[in-house]
Amino acid sequence: MTTTKASLRIESPAKINLFLHVTGKRPDGYHNLISLMCRVSLCDHLYMAIGGKGIRITCPHPTVPEDHRNLVYQAVALFVDSVNDHVRKQLPGLAIHIDKWIPVGAGLGGGSSNAASVLLALNRYFDNPIPTDRLMVLAASIGADVPFFIFQKPAIATGIGEHLEAFENLPAYHVVLVFPGFNVSTAAVFKKLNLRLTNREKKLKQIHFREKNLNLLDALHNDLETVTVADHPSIAEAKSELCRIGALGALMTGSGPTVFGLFANEDTAKKAVKILTDKSGWQIFSARLVV
Numbered sequence: 454m455t456t457t458k459a460s461l462r463i464e465s466p467a468k469i470n471l472f473l474h475v476t477g478k479r480p481d482g483y484h485n486l487i488s489l490m491c492r493v494s495l496c497d498h499l500y501m502a503i504g505g506k507g508i509r510i511t512c513p514h515p516t517v518p519e520d521h522r523n524l525v526y527q528a529v530a531l532f533v534d535s536v537n538d539h540v541r542k543q544l545p546g547l548a549i550h551i552d553k554w555i556p557v558g559a560g561l562g563g564g565s566s567n568a569a570s571v572l573l574a575l576n577r578y579f580d581n582p583i584p585t586d587r588l589m590v591l592a593a594s595i596g597a598d599v600p601f602f603i604f605q606k607p608a609i610a611t612g613i614g615e616h617l618e619a620f621e622n623l624p625a626y627h628v629v630l631v632f633p634g635f636n637v638s639t640a641a642v643f644k645k646l647n648l649r650l651t652n653r654e655k656k657l658k659q660i661h662f663r664e665k666n667l668n669l670l671d672a673l674h675n676d677l678e679t680v681t682v683a684d685h686p687s688i689a690e691a692k693s694e695l696c697r698i699g700a701l702g703a704l705m706t707g708s709g710p711t712v713f714g715l716f717a718n719e720d721t722a723k724k725a726v727k728i729l730t731d732k733s734g735w736q737i738f739s740a741r742l743v744v
C-alpha cells in the first residue's frame with residue numbers, strides 16, 4: 454500500500470481453493486466446508502481518497518454495483534459504525550475507485566477481497582482502532598470469504614469459511630488461471646449439490662487435512678466442480694488442456710467457473726499462457742501463490 458496525503462492505493466488479491474470439501478448443510482441454509490485457501494498475485498487496484506461527504510464508489514465494470522450493494526461500500530459503512538467519535542470525525546466521507554483486474558463472479562473472491570482490503574487499509578490509516586479479532590467478526594458479517602482476506606495467510610477454512618487456521622509450507626507454485634468468460638451463481642451451485650452426508654463425513658474423517666506432509670497435488674479436490682462442470686463442459690476442457698501443457702495439477706476454484714493450473718516453474722507457466730492465449734476465447738492470467 455502506498456500513501457500520499459489522504460489518498461491511498463490498495464492492492465486487493467484474488468484467492469483460489471486448493472481443496473474444497475462440503476461437509477454438511479446447516480439449518481440456516483448455508484453449507485459447512487473444509488477448504489485450503491491461498492491468495493494469488495492477481496490483484497484489483499483500489500484508490501481511496503478521504504474527504505467530502507458520504508461513501509462514493511466508482512467502478513467502470515458493467516456488473517459491479519456502485520451503491521450499497523458493493524461489498525466495499527458495506528465494509529466502509531461497518532468501519533464507520535464501529536469506531537469512536539474521534540475517528541469518525543476524521544472520516545466525514547470518502548471516495549473509492551475500483552479498477553477490476555480479477556474476473557467478476559468467477560470463484561476468485563474479488564468482491565470479498567476488495568471489502569477486506571478496504572477494512573485493513575482504513576484500520577491501518579487510523580492507527581488500528583479496531584482489534585483484529587473484531588475486524589474478523591465485521592468481515593464475516595459481509596461474507597463468508599471476507600475473513601480469509603483479513604487473515605492474510607494460506608489457511609484451512611472451516612465452518613462456512615469463517616474459522617481459519619494458518620497452513621504452513623505451501624510451495625510458491627506459479628499459477629495459470631483460465632476464466633472461460635461466463636459467470637456462475639454460487640447460491641445456485643450449492644443448491645444443486647447433492648449431499649450424501651453420512652458417507653461424506655465418514656470419508657472425510659480419513660483425510661488428514663492438517664498434515665504437514667500433505668501432498669498438495671494429491672489433495673487437489675473440489676466438491677462443487679462436478680456440479681458446475683455438468684452445466685459447463687468447457688471447465689473440464691480447461692483442466693485437461695492445462696495438464697496436457699505442463700500443469701502439475703488443475704482444478705476449478707470456489708463455485709467456478711475459473712480453473713487454475715499449478716506449475717513448477719515460470720518457464721512452463723509462461724509457455725502455457727502463450728498456448729492458451731493463442732488458442733482459445735478464454736481469458737488467461739499468470740500469477741503466483743502468495744505463501
Ligand code: ATP
Nearest residue numbers: 516523524557558559560561562563564565567639
Ligand atoms: P462469490 O462466490 O462470493 O459470489 P466470486 O469470486 O465468484 O464470489 P465476485 O467477483 O466477488 O465473485 O462477485 C460476486 C458478485 O458480487 C458480483 O455479481 C457483483 O455484482 C457483486 N459485487 C459486489 N461488490 C463487488 C466488488 N467490489 N467487486 C466485485 N463484485 C462485487
